[in-house]
Amino acid sequence: MSDGIFMGGGGDDYGDAQELLLQYANRHGLIAGATGTGKTVTLQILAEGFSAIGVPVFLSDVKGDLSGLAKSGSADFKLHDPFMERAATIGLDLQYSAFPVTFWDLFGEQGHPIRTTVAEMGPLLLSNLMGLSGAQEGVLNVAFRVADEDGLPLLDLEDLQALLVWVGQNAKDLSLRYGNVATSSVGAIQRQLLVLENQGGAGMFGEPALDLNDIIATEKDAPHTGQGRINILASDKLMASPKLYATFLLWLLSELFEELPEVGNPDKPKLVFFFDEAHLLFDDAPKALIDKVEQVARLIRSKGVGVYFITQNPSDVPEDVLGQLGNRVQHALRAFTANDQKALKLAAATYRPNLKFDTAQAIREVGTGEAVTSMLIDKGVPGIVERTFIRPPSSQLGPITNAERATLMAASPMAGKYDARLDRESAAEMLAKRAGAAAQAAEKVEVEEKQLDAEKREHRQGRRYTGRDVERSTSRRSTRSDDSWGGAIATVVAKELKGTTGRRIVRGILGGLFRGR
Structure with a gap:
């Protein structure tokens, strides 16, 4: 097994071959560049490289192009000749091949349904997802505490909606114990849940919830025996709800952080996670959420997970997070405005300089399929920045057909496991039962009171001296x-x-x- 993933190299005016060393692959990375400069191809070849050496991958397909990973490239492809020329230039023996792919989709249309429960999502991520105020987030935390103490499973949005109704009805008593629980805040949360439901968020919550072992797996059957599974989340439709997209990926990252055991410094990652359109995670995010992302990025590498952010500009990523991204592929940045020029200089300043060229100028000049790269080398030290021709992919460049996707899904090891939704007894049903029992008890008392009143009236009507x-x-x-x-x-x-x-x-x-x- 190779100790690295070949990224590319150069000709006369370009630097030495660039490899992503596997022992440092869990120290995270950045793929940046303007639209149309080649970020998707870089993501594709990294996914291929990790899968080939037995490392599973999770990535989101924002534009619908990455499904081609499941199909081998072909000599009939229109870019075959340029690919072969590029391969010869950088010293690569390009062999076309397909890779094991599992398709996922929050809406269950272009992949197997992928779900979590409301309880697993937690109040912090839900509050960010719905854009709640501090007071509303406090009420949501009270609701989660009540669910924990009363043994009310929160599985889907219906459970949370039912619980909030109960919280509103008992706001006075809960305020004495947990602080102010305003019914107006409860109503505001209910309205945001309705918005989330209208955006398709209801499909994300429920059971069966995703088993992390299903994405951290290698293939056991030919022709992909021993290769890491590439999990592709269909995100072209999901991008219409950017908050939902970013929150789901952050939840998945948090689950990996919480559930996986410590592995120290492995020879290769246990999983590599690609976070495309990373700016959506940080746009207008509260400080508490950014702090959580920073914490996860800092500590999850000890669980053997590498996280790679893909975005247009490095400035989209907060500085505390950016400082932890050791492996970098910088495609072209355009500097049309003063702010663009400032961002370009800041991006160049984060690289270890190369005396052969000006880094800022190189970032501005590299063409499509080219990049300025810096990979971690011995002892985890950032390598000198180089201009690099990015290697061509072995799989198909571009999407597969709907019929090919359907065939792959039918043959997938996940076929049938998540397709049927489960609806076991949870908070909504339990609260409904309690309300029904309370109503029956109240009705019984009312009937008994009426009967008692009737007996008293009858007793009094039969006596001359009423009451004696x-x-x-x-x-x-x-x-x-x-x-x-x-x-x-x-x-x-x-x-x-x-x-x-x-x-x-x-x-x-x-x-x-x-x-x-």
Whole structure:
């Protein structure tokens, strides 16, 4: 096995051959350049190189071009001759070949459905996804805490919506325990969830959730035995919801960070993760989120994961994150404005200078398929910047057909595993059951109260002295000195005479006596 991935080389005016050393491939990287300068091809050849030496890859296909990784290049391709000329120039024996590919799609249209649960996404990423204010994010954190304490699984958006209804109904009690829980904030979150649902975000949440082992895998069957699987997320439609795109990729990166064990300094990465259109992750992102990205980038390399950001300008990436990207491929930058010129100078200043040429000028002048490169060398030191012809890909340049995609998906090891959505009992169903039980209990109490009221009314209607019986009323009257004789007689006679007739006699006698007195 080679100890590096051949990136390209040069002719008379270009530098030495450039290799990405596998032992430093998990120290992250950057692919930058203006639109149309060759970033996608660079991403493609890196994915090929990692797959060939048994390293799985996860990347997003923003323009729909990268599906060609699944199909071998061909001599019939219109760029075959230029490719062969380029290969001869840089000393490459170009062999066409296909690579093992698994297609994924949040919408389940161009790939296998890929999902997570609301609980796994967490309140921080969800708040950023929905653009919540600080107060609204606080209420969302309260909802997650309630779910944890009450054992309410949050699997999909329906679960979160149901939980927020319950939080709003119990806002007063929750405020005493967790601080102010404003029903207006609950309503604002519900509206943002509706927007997210309208953007297609509901399909991202639910079960079966993605098993990370399914993307960290090598092929066991011919003709790709031992090669790393290339996982391609269809993102052309997803890009219409940039927040959803960026948040999902950041969630996946965070899951890898949290779930994978420490491996120290491996001979080669365990997985390489390409984050295309990286500026979408950082645009208007709160500081807490940027801090999380920086933390993940700093620590995930010890898990054997290399992260490569692809963007138009290095300035799109925060400086603290940019400083951790050791392997760099800089395609052409155009300097049309004063800000462009400033960005160009800043990009050039991050490279170890080469006395043979001016780095800023080289970045401005390199053509399509060419780049200014710097790879980590011995002891992880950045190599001297070089002008480089990027090698041609071995797989097809450009997309495959829909029929070819469907055939590959049907033969995929993931076929059938994620296609059918599961709907097990979770927060929405559990809260509905609790509400139903509470309603039944309330109805039972109401019925009992009505029955009790009816018995009381019936009891009172059958007595002359409402609210008093004879014995108790006469015993009270017997405490008065002037009525003691009449009270004693009433007691004795009432005990001796039984039945309706007896009671009438007693009432007649006593009535006459007391009226006489």
